[in-house]
Amino acid sequence: MPPPEPGQNAVAERIAARLGAYLGPHTGRVAVKTFALKALGRGPDTLTVGDWVRLEPALRPMLRTLVGNARAELVLSEIRRDIGA
Numbered sequence: 001m002p003p004p005e006p007g008q009n010a011v012a013e014r015i016a017a018r019l020g021a022y023l024g025p026h027t028g029r030v031a032v033k034t035f036a037l038k039a040l041g042r043g044p045d046t047l048t049v050g051d052w053v054r055l056e057p058a059l060r061p062m063l064r065t066l067v068g069n070a071r072a073e074l075v076l077s078e079i080r081r082d083i084g085a
Contacts, residue, residue: 012044014082035059052085
């Protein structure tokens with residue numbers, strides 16, 4: 001996965017890139033923004049690896065609906081690996 005551009009949050013970009021592989025790039029970015037606000041009360045530009053424990057359960061129901069249970073768990077596992085959580 002390429003490094004984020006200067007000024008972008010590495011954690012948010014890695015999560016968005018992985019989601020984007022399954023949902024499309026725009027939807028991946030919007031999902032990170034939406035669920036960071038919902039689960040954490042702040043924007044994606046502030047995400048840290050430690051935030052994953054609260055962000056993951058917020059993303060899970062949406063992913064299960066869109067890609068199915070098994071693939072949702074695969075995507076979440078890939079994100080954990082990508083961000084080092």
